[in-house]
Amino acid sequence: MKVYGYFRSSASYRLRIALNLKGLTAEQSFIHLRKREQTAPDYLAVNPMGLVPSLVEGDRTLTQSLAIIEYLEETHPDPALLPRDPLDRAWVRSIAQAIACDIHPINNLRVLNHLRDQLGLDEGARNAWYAHWVAEGFRGVEAMLSASPRPGVFCFGETPTLADVCLVPQVMNAERLNCPLDDYPTIRRVAAAARALPAFQAAEPDRQPDAE
């Protein structure tokens, strides 16, 4: 397997955590998003969306972090990142998607660049935009986590799931942008527990070969 990623991309970070949790290794290739390497024809041939991560498996290329992680879950089911019961699986996926659909895409680098370059927003206004969507999303995620169908150390029970895989990168990004997290005690507690695990630690942006 070969993975294309970027140290600071939340979506790449999710995939790194999932690979580590499953004990999988992949050759790494780095796409520097701030240098816009994702828009180079060579990379668009790999991932036409111009986003990271991508995973190459034989002659097939997979894109979208959650689709790739579901693929890993189906092909390397142990340890499981989704529970067995369909209702529980749906709940774990809903936390993952609350982050991956309803917080992260509105705040990712290309949107922030567009706000700067097309709408002329200065850094303060861009940070306010970021903080707004984090607050909007985390308020909901906090309420969902505090009513987890299986309360425990992590989002769902005593082992990390796809929900934790998505939560930790979003929390770390929110911290990096100085978003206040006081109102989200369950998010902070769960993220701290997950970040203490070696699989999460080894996936941290600053520990990647392309970190700056």
Next chain:
Amino acid sequence: MKVYGYFRSSASYRLRIALNLKGLTAEQSFIHLRKREQTAPDYLAVNPMGLVPSLVEGDRTLTQSLAIIEYLEETHPDPALLPRDPLDRAWVRSIAQAIACDIHPINNLRVLNHLRDQLGLDEGARNAWYAHWVAEGFRGVEAMLSASPRPGVFCFGETPTLADVCLVPQVMNAERLNCPLDDYPTIRRVAAAARALPAFQAAEPDRQPDAE
């Protein structure tokens, strides 16, 4: 089963298509997004993210359209909305997520309202924002669909999948906002084929009881 939705919500529309394809019926409850009913305490108790759709199954409530549809796929597998092979499943999911993560959330009603109310964008500027992210996303989706691992009538082969379920609402919304679609012949062909199916037709926004 009970579903909370809104006629014009793309995410609700996806769920309506999936229920129809699987021959499932659900009691319907309508949350009027333009009247901000999604922020009422009663509805936040159902879905703390303040979004539609939500699906109530017994004493459990499921949120996030893709998580709900995966739940339906697991509990009502026939007809299948995902292929069998893990690589193919990942490809179908990646099309669905390219739309559900990388186009729709940046353009949904709450973001457009924020651009109007907080950043003062007029209708023309909001429509330009919408068209930009549709073009950005559809360029990638078109390239992916034109290299489908199983080319056919639909996104993947000869039966509709989760990819078509997500594609059609996004195409209809793009049309409603007058986004040019000339550059995306595969998207237009596939969406037209899917929209000819009764399951897709019955799910169209204008045919819903809460349509205006």
